[in-house]
Amino acid sequence: MPQKLLLLASLGGPPPTLLKDLEEPLATHLGLSAVVSKAVLSRPDYAFNKDRAQYHCNAILRRLVTLLEPGQAMVLGVTDVDLFVPDSPFVFGEADREAHAAVVSTAKLRAGVSADQLRRRVQVEAVNQVGHLLGLSYCEDSRCVMFLAQSPGDIDRKQQGLCNPCRNELAKLRR
Template sequence: MHVDIVPVGDVPPAVKREASSGLRAVYDCNVTIHNVQEIPEGSYDSSRGQYRAEEFIELAGRIGDGDKNIAITPKDLFYRRRNYVFGLAYLDGNGSVISTYRLQTSSDGGIASKPASEVFSDRVRKEVVHEIGHTLGLEHCDNNRCVMNFSPTVREVDTKEQNLCGSCSRLVH
């Protein structure tokens, strides 16, 4: 499998590296980094002060060169009635997105004694692995340690692992 990371807006090199290493570690796939893309026109909702996640998925799917493609953006994303999303993907689709905007909260709530930069890197890896998992047909998992567990807060992202549980892993491999 080939996953193309599509940076949308100003994405730091460290974020691209973390995303790439997380994907390679879990899915043993080839990862490429696409050239930087502009924020999709018309994706900003001024009444919310946020961007529509679907527009970033559509962009990644359209311009990405991979079997699966994931947009990474520093912009704050929302989907339908949700206040915000860390990421979004359609089941079995070829495009997905993560936003680093809300993953940068300075602390993990005291779960670990890691520096903030390491906590942020862990979150980036978990979110890209999670969203690509959806594109591979995985739904949310009830195992709260599994990377496919639904985690609407950074604290829940922090408590799960970067890997698929045995059940989810068997569905992919």
């Protein structure tokens, strides 16, 4: 079975090497090939909500979908802006299975950490969001990458990979 191709896109100013650093964990843990988009999108000002001083995920996801080219199954955007969805004070990322698009933000992940720690946090969240695109739900195992993180500490405790039940679920979804 051929691997699905994931497009990685930069929005705003995340560190340039960060997208390239996502390729290996996505291939290892989800069996996806990833390619970095040549297009670099500017800061998503169109998604800014002045009342919250944050950026609305849904508007960003709609824009990301337009980047997909034939042969690319889904897109993951990485941004440095603070994200939100209406029912939550903030999110580390968001995925829309139907649109085949996800976004991850470094905004709440970068405070007081080294470049290596930031890279690992973004890798964990990228695998989590793309896992949702593939059909996986949240997991109750706090060490599983599919666990719902509510703080950077939760992300630090998670592994980059799937627990056995989630790995089995992904195998079922691929059949």
